[in-house]
Amino acid sequence: MSTSKTWVQFKLILPILLGTALYAFGLLYFIIPNQLMEGGVTGITVLLNYAFNISPSLTTLVVNIPLFLVGLKILGGRQMIYTGVGIGALTLFLWLFEKMIHLGWIEPLHTENDLLLAALYAGVTLGAGLGIVFRWGGTTGGSDIIARILNRKYGWSMGRVLLGIDFIIIGISLVYIPKEKILYTLVAVFIASKVIDFIQEGAYSARAFMIISDHAPEIADLITRDMDRGVTLIPAIGAYSKQAKHVAYCVISRQEFRRLQTIVRSVDPRAFVIISDVHDVHGEGFKET
Template sequence: MKLNLQAKNILFILLGAAVFSFGLVNFNMKNTLAEGGVTGINLILYNLVSFDPAISNIVINIPLFFAGWRFFRRNEFIYTLIGTFSLSVFLFIFQHWITFDFSLKHDLLLAALFAGAFIGSGLGIIFRYGGTTGGTDIIARITHKKYGWAMSKTMLVLDAIIIVLSLCYLDYRQMMYTLVAVFVGARMIDVIQKGAYAAKAVMIFSKQSDQIADQIIQLFDRSVTLIDGKGGYTGRKMNILYCVVSPNEVFRLKSLIHEIDPNAFVTVNDVHEVFGEGFSINDADNGLNQRQPKKNNE
């Protein structure tokens, strides 16, 4: 099977592994906080028998690679290998070569927030560019393929078991701060995977759809998509307008719609990522390029 690896993806996976490792070494390990997945097992071994996580990460993942390689597409598998081995390399670097003093045992809440922010950001970058760090992701793929178990549920159960096992070296106070770190990390992963900028998707149901569409094009420098619709109760056909705008344009748009048709029905939904001709995350004012209105939504 032909590989289609991209240098950009590999570079960002390496960056994500570096950010992840920095957070794990300087905030989890130095402040005795746990973590889920294979990383959590690495921390258990580190705190109980001083086994270097840079080594245990490879030792644990190698048999998982042999068991699960056929459940990955080839590109995914190569990116996962890069993510896993680079994670071990950066763990070694931040433990032994580039060290910092981030001991925050006097303020475990701050330590947990930093741990979640760095680990979540690192994993989010790795996931966004097609990689993983191996571990429970491989186990989840195997159980999904063989037994039909949902991957998300399998990973949740494994993470919960590993975090509970971490009580062998944690007290309940450290456990609660670990849960804070895990929660923050999960939110960071979502933000990075979905995009930090949230645009708004607006659907407009109105008898004056043509007039509203014209005003959006003229006043907002955007276009709209007209979708054929039919009222379920009245059976009357109408055009449904679909438009994507930045958050700071929503109030103006609703005011415009209400002015033209006070009886219009409008829904507004979050759009976590926008790309394509006419939209880019480069505009300093609102995050969206507003040029080329006739192609934005068509």
């Protein structure tokens, strides 16, 4: 493999290592010390630790190996390569943090009086870890492999499969964990999902405008001149009037929202305007690729 290809692979794998490290830390520092839960196959790891004091790193490896082999056979090596990296890295970091806690180098956060704080920080840490892993094309294995296989074989929705697995695992955990801690777990899961979305969609978000007007060229000229933003004019025909017109399309930052609205209304108060959120914008005037 050439040096350039090796560097590209390293740049893809490094964020997965960082993400799995964050996830492992959140699990051992916030979740397990406070007897909270986690969904998916990781939830099985947590349950076995509560019930039989089995090492999470050992359970993660043992549970994921057969799932990885089945996924490798059904899904193929190309799809599973970064999943393998994620499983290996998660196992390694769980083992490392377990050793650090055992040696007293890390003191986990254990609180009975402020479980909400533990749940919030757990959600942020786990969500940040998973968000980084997912953004760079990796997974931590487990239920994600199951969801991919069922999607490939039977066409089942991956989201519904993952949600179903989470419900089953968290439901079983009621045998070992008080109901109030399950409620705190749901807070952590909700926060984690929001952080995952935030990281995957990009920290920078903007607004996209589609402006349908008989005066679209004039509006586009004003936006270009007064806001220094590029505008694309798209030829269109009104379905009812059968008249040719233009649709002006542009992307702006959230801070410029009111300014653009003012420009549109000043030219054509009857303009039909569609506004939508866009994420992770690349190009001139936004993030450079």
